[in-house]
Amino acid sequence: GRVEREDIVKQWYQRRVRGGKVQVTCPQTDYTSTLVFHTKPMYGGKLHRVTGDIKDNMTGKCINKIEGEWNGKIKFTDETTGKSEVIDTTTLAVINKKVRPIYEQRENESRRLWRHVTLALQQNDIDAATEAKHKLEERQREEGRARAAQGTEWKPTYFKRTDPAEPHNWTYKDCSS
DSSP states (O other), rough: OOOHHHHHHHHHHHHHOEEEEHHHTTTTTTEEEEEEEEEEEOOOOOOOOOEEEEEETTTTTTTEEEEEETEEEEEEEEEOOOOOOEEGGSSOOOOOOOOGGGGGTTTTTTHHHHHHHHHHHHTTTHHHHHHHHHHHHHHHHHHHHHHHHHHHOOOSSSEEEEETTEEEEEEEEOTTT
């Protein structure tokens, strides 16, 4: 099995601006890929840098080292053999997602929730995008306060907490069964 590119691409947009770490575990191989999206240094340095590794969780051994640019060439080096393979992300096919129209989506689906922000950004209206984002986030905070006041735990539809001690670790739930 391989770690699907789409699993990490979803978080790339956020991470490329702010920087940060993304971890994806493949349930078939029990390999974990950790990617670090670096922000541009204040003085000099490269934009769009990504580094990371792929580890075998059974042995704890690093299988591959990863380095490059998320929007350019990424080099994977096999830690056992020392051989490298370079993937040029600019040559990869773009696969458009199949998404239901907004009017068919549930109220809490991302594209429906963020539609006003997206539209404002597409129109290059940063003020309207900021206002729409602020309203959405305030509504979500208020909903969180209401749940806390009622002692109600938030239960996402598509994800489950991997480890109760780790509040930011979530696993996709297979909802087809």
